[in-house]
Amino acid sequence: xxxxxxxxxxxxxxxxxxxxxxxxxxxxxxxxxxxxxxxxxxxxxxxxxxxxxxxxxxxxxxxxxxxxxxxxxxxxxxxxxxxxxxxxxxxxxxxxxxxxxxxxxxxxxxxxxxxxxxxxxxxxxxxxxxxxxxxxxxxxxxxxxxxxxxxxxxxxxxxxxxxxxxxxxxxxxxxxxxxxxxxxxxxxxxxxxxxxxxxxxxxxxxxxxxxxxxxxxxxxxxxxxxxxxxxxxxxxxxxxxxxxxxxxxxxxxxxxxxxxxxxxxxxxxxxxxxxxxxxxxxxxxxxxxxxxxxxxxxxxxxx
Numbered sequence: 001x002x003x004x005x006x007x008x009x010x011x012x013x014x015x016x017x018x019x020x021x022x023x024x025x026x027x028x029x030x031x032x033x034x035x036x037x038x039x040x041x042x043x044x045x046x047x048x049x050x051x052x053x054x055x056x057x058x059x060x061x062x063x064x065x066x067x068x069x070x071x072x073x074x075x076x077x078x079x080x081x082x083x084x085x086x087x088x089x090x091x092x093x094x095x096x097x098x099x100x101x102x103x104x105x106x107x108x109x110x111x112x113x114x115x116x117x118x119x120x121x122x123x124x125x126x127x128x129x130x131x132x133x134x135x136x137x138x139x140x141x142x143x144x145x146x147x148x149x150x151x152x153x154x155x156x157x158x159x160x161x162x163x164x165x166x167x168x169x170x171x172x173x174x175x176x177x178x179x180x181x182x183x184x185x186x187x188x189x190x191x192x193x194x195x196x197x198x199x200x201x202x203x204x205x206x207x208x209x210x211x212x213x214x215x216x217x218x219x220x221x222x223x224x225x226x227x228x229x230x231x232x233x234x235x236x237x238x239x240x241x242x243x244x245x246x247x248x249x250x251x252x253x254x255x256x257x258x259x260x261x262x263x264x265x266x267x268x269x270x271x272x273x274x275x276x277x278x279x280x281x282x283x284x285x286x287x288x289x290x291x292x293x294x295x296x297x298x299x300x301x302x303x
Contacts, residue, residue, distance in 0.1 A: 044278075051075070051271035058267045084242065088276065090154070091221060091239040096166075098158040098220040103213050105162050107171060107205070111197055114175035130223035132165045138229070145230055154231035157223065157238070164219075167212050174208050175201065214285065221281055239277045246270050 045065050050058055051074055053067035078084045112118050113125060136144075141160055150156040178201065186196045202209070222239040231237065246269065 003187035047271045051275050074268040087239050087242045095220045099217045102162050104217045112130050115171045128165045152233050155228045243277050
């Protein structure tokens with residue numbers, strides 16, 4: 001009784017009042033989250049349904065989540081056309097190689113910067129932080145890529161964005177929190193710095209490696225500006241450029257540039273290309289989801 005009296009005097013909810021407030025709060029949370037989920041999911045479901053619908057149905061029905069008649073012509077056309085398959089394979093290979101290169105460069109740069117005794121460490125860190133605020137811009141970057149002979153090269157899609165400075169700072173902070181005793185024990189056993197890095201540090205960094213692998217892979221897969229600026233050869237187009245050709249211009253003109261014996265529904269083809277461009281990342285994410293939150297939290301520590 002004394003506790004309840006003190007709680008009432010303090011103006012805090014008691015008993016049913018607290019339970020009612022909690023239920024109202026939970027209900028509002030559910031409504032807001034369901035609304036946000038619907039805003040996110042419904043357009044994806046519409047695009048997926050439209051990719052299996054006929055041209056007449058897409059034109060007559062402004063919005064639907066289930067086609068009246070399933071049509072697979074768009075997907076059959078995509079997988080029968082060399083242009084689509086080449087663009088898809090190019091994007092997959094560039095994403096896989098780029099992710100490995102970018103993660104490796106980021107981690108190998110972050111590891112020495114995590115050592116406080118490294119000469120010139122403060123200067124390098126200041127330069128890294130400077131690039132987070134200022135950049136050379138599009139034209140100077142293009143000139144550098146051109147002078148390095150990387151135009152029309154897949155390396156132009158990987159190397160200019162090889163190290164994200166924000167990711168670098170997070171990985172560096174994570175390395176600083178690793179137990180120094182493990183590294184010292186490895187050195188006593190005869191490991192050099194490279195051995196410590198690959199045999200001790202990286203195995204302990206699996207969650208954060210998975211997290212930033214996902215970040216880099218999504219960024220490369222969705223990158224549109226780099227292929228647009230640096231790739232002039234249509235045979236080296238990525239999926240993003242192909243999607244742009246079909247969604248932002250007259251699809252008939254875009255299709256005229258491709259090898260084909262028949263033309264599928266124009267709108268259905270656009271939807272199918274968007275689905276194929278989105279699906280690999282959606283399938284890739286669940287395998288790294290268990291490491292995602294843990295990796296971000298592990299890297300979010302103070303210097």
